[in-house]
Amino acid sequence: MAIFVSASFVLFTALVPAWTTAGQGLPALTQTAPASTTVTQAAEFTVPASADVGMNIIPNILDPQAVDPQHVCPGYKASNVQQSDAGFTADLQLNGPACNVYGNDIEDLTLLVQFQADDRLHIQIQPRYIGTENRTWFLLPEELVPRPSDGSYAQAALRKLDVTWSNDPSFSIAVKRKDTGDVLFTTEGKSLVFEDQFIEFGSSLPENYNLYGLGEVIHGFRLGNNVTRTLFAADVGDNPDANIYGSHPIYLDTRYFTTDESGELSYAANPTDKGANYTSYTHGVFLRNAHAQEVLLQPSGITWRTLGGIIDLYVYSGPKAEDVTKAYQHSAVGLPAMQQYWTFGYHQCRWGYQNWTELQDVVDNFAKFDIPLETIWTDIDYMKKYRDFDNDPDRYPYDEGAQFLSKLHANGQHYVPIVDSAIYAPNPDNPLDAYAPYDRGLDANAFVLNPDGSVYYGAVWPGYTVFPDWIGAVLNGSGAINWWINELVIWSKLVAFDGIWIDMSEVSSFCVGSCGSGNLTLNPVHPPFDLPGEAGNLVLDYPEGFNLTNSSEASTASSMLYTQTATAAAPSSTTTESYFRTTPTPGARNINWPPYAINNFNGDLGVHAISPNATHHGGYLEYDFHNLFGHQILNATYHGLLAVFEGKRPFIIGRSTFAGSGKWAGHWGGDNASKWSYMFFSIPQALSFSLFGIPMFGVDTCGFNGNTDLELCSRWMQLSAFFPFYRNHNVLSANSQEPYVWEAVASASKTAMHIRYSILPYMYTLFALANKDGDTVMRALAWEFPNEPWLADADRQFMLGGAIMVTPCLTQGASTVNGVFPGVGDGTVWYDWYDFGPVTGVKAGDNVTIDAPLGHIPVYLRGGYVIPTQDPGLTTAASRKNPWGLIVALDKNGNASGQLYLDDGESLVPSETTWVQFSATHGSSLAIIPQGNFVDSNPLGNVTILGVPSAPASVKVNGKQLGSAAWTYSAEKQFLNLSDLSDGGLSSGAWGSKSIITWS
Template sequence: MARRVSIVFLAALLGWFAGVLSQSPTTTTDTRADTVFTLPPNADVGLPVIPNIQDPLAIDPQSVCTGYKASKVRNVSNGITADLSLIGEGCNLYGNDVKDLTLVVEYQAADRLHVEIMPKYIGKENSSWFILPGELIPKPGVDDKDCTSKSDLAFSWSNRPSFSFNVTRKSTGDVLFTTMGAHLVYEDQFIEFGSSLPENYNLYGLGEVIHGLRLGNNLTRTLFNADVGDIIDANIYGHHPIYYDTRYFKVGGKSEKLTYAPKATDKSAKYKSYTHGVFNRNVHNQEVLLKESNITWRALGGTIDLYFYEGPTQDKVTKSYQRSAIGLPPMQQLWTFGFHQCRWGYKNWKELQSVVDSFKKFEIPLETIWTDIDYMNQYRNFENDHVQFPYGEGARFISKIHDNNQHYIPIVDSAIYIPNPDNASDGYPTYDRGAKENSFMLNPDGSTYIGAVWPGYTVYPDWLGALFNSTGTNKWWSSEISTYHEKIKFDGIWIDMSEVSSFCVGSCGSKNTILNPVHPSFKLPGEPGNKIFDYPEGFNITNATEAASASAAASSQSAAASPAATSSISALYHRTTPTPGARNINWPPYTINNFAGDLGVHAVSPNATHHGGTQEYDFHNVFGHQILNATYHALLDLFPTKRPFIIGRSQLFGSSKWAGHWGGDNYSLWSYMFFSIPQALSYSLFGFPMFGVDTCGFAGNADMELCSRWMQLSAFFPFYRNHNAAGGISQEPYVWSEVIKASKIAMKIRYALLPYMYTTFYLSHSTGSTTMRALAWDFPDEPWLANADRQFLLGDAVLVTPCLEQGATTVKGLFPGVGSGTVWYDWYNLSAITGVTAGQNVTIDAPLGHIPVFVKGGNVVPLQQPRMTIADTRKSSWSLLAALDGKGKAGGGLYLDDGESLVPNATTWVDFSATETSLKAVPSGNFTDMNMLANVTIIGLPERVHGVQFDGVEVKSGWTMDGDSKVLTITGLAAYTVDGAWNKERNLSWRFE
């Protein structure tokens, strides 16, 4: 919910060049209808900086730095250690060179190799400069003390001309990572290392970013969590320094010889792929430079803490990464998979009730209603507006929706209002209680750091101090959540602004709290004079020009993300040089390509200090991670037996243990609907299965066609929410009749698939498998799928091929695996897809209101009857769809529990297996489900059926056979399963003539 602040950044940069230097406050009238002070436009303008990658005066470290020499190499259990010594005097280019380093190489598991390089001498005073505490982010250790010989990874090193190393896959001889040909640079504020890459490489990951799934070979990926909105190719909310490298080889000859295939155009050839992962456990601000033939990592601190995952498939890398480094995602409550409705701009409880009533009126399922910052008392956490959102009326509203098995979730921001000391009526107990616990970040001089966000001048919870028991931040946070729940019975929490955001540079409120509350320096959406995107994209233009319009919009935003090269005015930029014995905290000598420029712009300043002495410079990207941690445990304190439901914006590797993520402040543009797919798939790689985006777009105005297509697409994302900004037109699905129809069609499929989706998510939770999948992952031997990100798989069985172009009535799609025998069936008519060849881009009918969905042969998919809420759906009868593969077989599973318990008292797993003549369901576990099995559909049969038996009893009526489509439909099974469908083994069989 960055609230269109990217426009503010551009205006601020222009303001600096115009010489706007005054910090004097001005006045205006805001939406609270009283005169308040407004932050001046230049409050959020930092010093002018230019990213080193764009700076014509920047020096390439490889041209002046000399690297290190290895010595005292020692074989130790599971690896080696060595000393690395700086060659010569070093370069001290973007920091002070660290002269002595330690190398540690560990084979931690058969599929995981650890390579770490860190300073040999680290004192208590500078430990945070380099060492990421294990208490904060657990450090993977050795799982198998006898794994060295088992590993397919081999480590080697050389001192010619300086220290370098290789990681090789032994089975293929392929070099996965090599620093040969480049010097290691290790300074107190700058680290550089890298590897060459093969031709036409396929890399994925390195987020968070709005980009295609496959990363290009001419881009810079900046890792600095920022509140900037969903700007294409800019650094946004998350920090995930891991990439997946997939390499395709052509298989030829009797010996099955592998030949690297950078351009696999021969679809009749046989291919094999290998995927490995590279994770750099470093939370400092970073850049990753992808060039035509190499990757270069640059970090502003920390260590080189690399973990190489052997794979050789994406699935194995993802599972190993989660098990070893970041943890498995939490299981979600069943109701969270329903449809969620929100907007910034719901004015009061009555309007919320009207929205709920409208969903009911138009018979559109609604599971959860959310409120954005409108409900707050002057935008203050844990306090409601007493006029528009009074507690008594709220309690009645929430009680009513709870009685209907619906839910309520409020937003909680990451900064805390500090009351005006000169205004006795401005008291804010949440702040007072936090101050008593020393809960807030400090300035270097020990005073409280005071920035500014929505309510005015604000303070920031010090999660780092809490981690090391220097503050009571976590205890205070848990208490505030509990106290608020006594007034408003929310069902989960939405964490926002957690990058962490500030609307001014530095501790701008330190001497200005007597001005509180203050208005941001920019107009909020919906305020007079702030009209953005009055017309939906493509309004009054032809379909032929729409694609160009979307492309131009995307290009303009991407261009805005990076200042133009300005060698003629390069002297105007602020640059620093290394200071011996110290670090330049606010303006490090190396300038990363941060969208906002100066690291202190629209963010808490790097010199903000935590209790215990560490600085924000070293832990900026951790704030969002720790507020999710604190919120998760606060909800556990509140509901000890229930699974917490949290959706957060800023996150770090490992945040997926506690929360889901939504894609942030996107736009009501066709291009952003497309980008939601690669963003979701990237988050599958990062270990976040509970992911979704603001359906129909957050900023700007959607129209009927865009919202129809988007409501259908998002129906197949685990987190499904419609949300838009204040000032835009309403976009609830009932606003347009065509969107009502489209939404109902997609929601009917989604709710029918609820048991399948829940089971798939359970596997993500328990094993680390992905819920949303790229086609290339499940079909790793088809190189033409490497860049396929306009389709996706939901679990193993469901293929979604959405229409992503305005005005289109057809869509192009691939049917992966058909060249090797995979069978696909149309969800709607159950017919097999025929006449398709490997890699063929097929034209599929997709009239407005229809989203093409297909089921993969070989799967038994459990279904239930879709209802208006998840609770009612869960009480409905069961169905099975058995889609036979080319060999006449299918299998699947169903996970059952109570849908909410953190540790369920009872669970059941049902194994399904089908052949051309039978279907068997074998349950194991102790969860009792009394819903009956109503229907079974078998598709892909070889011939007409002439008799059916269920549990040994002849089914004389209630079944039909469509001989043309080879579909057997069996109804009326409820009479045979009154004791519950899955409380004992079930056997269904049929016979041919």
């Protein structure tokens, strides 16, 4: 969690030490406490706010003194071009005097172009000579981020892409799509800049281009052409357009074309004609580079800048978005982890559950109000003074917890605690402050170091802390991963958790440099800001929808606020701010303050993070690996949970992610706010993580920071019910926002949860397909309906799989919502979830007004799909014991298909699985074909067939006619409902053998 307060709120005690700049080039601050001072809890030292202030940096893109590399750098010339069956290689030499604008120019480069598959092209540019001392300046180790396989190399005739190059006026390369002749990526007109701390390359793009991805960012789904995307993991909260937690250097580019009478394709820059026939093509571009990066999206095209590494570029031809995402996952980042069935239930959390008793009260209240609850979570409240793997002995004692968790598990429910990414360093002068995980970590050489080889001490929630060295563990064999696994195993014997929530993993530190070095005798110390609830620091802000005129108290508070604001001193406009800038150092890199300043939200790269010159075992620098801390802690935690739960799928939700994190964990959207805009932003954020291969995604429902209200929480609880990860979570000292707090929210939640728990078999099947094939779970309308360009920026609606469309109300005070029904121009049929009736009278691209009173979320079923369902219970365990159902949504031709995946819901490698295929044809029959060895004894209790134009004369199941009481037909809504299939032998073991249902 990220908490930001004004410096005026920070408390300073009598123990404020003297601060001096540390030696040896460390960006560290050293404290000296008075010798006579005894550190006690009552006299806790507070880290000064100044400890987290770095150099005053101005981002290059905002700096009027910044030099444009394209104006001063000469580019390169290619020579010694060597063709092969796989592609070609070349040498690149500087095409003039070195510019050394933001680093030291590399004079000699090598180019490698490989056609790795018929739909994948690899372009690699790296220094020709790389010594052992600077290898990781440039080359990203495959042990950390695997390289896409070279494959078997596509034969020229099968390649979907063409590559050309030129030396006029300097080296450039262009990638074209064979089918269209469209240039997908070209560096023509831009000089290649390749320095030891700065690389720049780019491509022109067509007018009004549609790019998606380049996360993590709070932004609309379509990025637009006036955006600078910074990829640098930061603990900063959900600030729109800023760099936040994750780094995903991949984008999708969708282009629309029209076809003339001769069959020629023409790019459609402004495709608004709803009557035209459009064809779309989507390709993807992935830069395998983990350094700090910026991507400039401008009307003329895209410019990529990175503070190190190489150009390791992969172009995926598509031509559909799903083709790109599947190829990206299969070749580059791995397939998403399969989740346990219970993880798709509803999760409740908050920062502020004070003890096991309060947790039990929350669990009991969900049962009292008949609201499903699968998992209860605890934030850092459970910890002993915010220390990982150590419970507070008074509020969360182990013996009481064992009783609570035993009862919870007996009810089929689960528990997930938070684990932070820094480890407390105990006070060496206080024997009572002993902390075994730290001691064992020291013995294992598990922690990040200073350049001089001493341990690096930052500051996080518990005080001065150390940071596990995942990079050194993977590359050098130091002990961080094995130590972490061991700590999880030890703690699991005291606390029977079911999954782990990883936080603060960017990695966050509340001071610049190794500020704890020489100061551990001050521990435990307080963060450099008040926590919510301390010293009157309460979350008193009114909910966004609160009407000030309706309350005299609110009016009084408001008038006081305005009075105070009016009398506040205006800032001086006469001062000129100075900024810290550096220039390249010949033969060396400026690690802490590189010459090119990215647009980092925190400014200085060492602010609120461990310093760039922090050193990993083996001599590797944080500068080169910062964006991978969160990625690798998920790796370590995954293997830790494999040790805790042998043979079971680990359940992990993490904050900081990188390309490939989805093979280990899911992600939540971070520290959002209780505002309508953040509810909207949750949709494009989720769609982006589908693109990144991390489908287990959700946000803090009803908002984390601030106070929510009845209307916002009602709408949000219903929206999040259709996200894979469904959790409500809010900040310490804010108003409680469990759904039972308001009667209307409880009612709205139960309505949406009834749908969610009914379609859990469908959602679980979507995840099985994601894990097996790389399918997406939440999908953009533009992906499912690629020939409708008016959907290019549609991010207020979304698809759950291919069958379900959700159209939430995202506007305060509204009782309707506008939405489109894609595909109707081509005959797609849509059905209302609630009454099963078809949507009629809608034209292609129409923006339709849909009734959405508070408590109702519009949900539609797409014709052509069979959706497996199950009667919902209050837990997933209860639901899995209930009868099955099928919703058969026929398309305009009377056909539909679908599938269902069955296993035990938890095994890492299930020994028994079953796939059930459903196929409805000719508007008169449904075939059910199971294949596998998983045995399920539940009956098929209900089948509803939508789009049946007239009442059938008879209904048969496996050749046996059902009695008239076993089925009904709605002439108004044109659906057939089979409510008793026992005569057809489906009263138990619905999927035990092939079955057929006919109606005529």
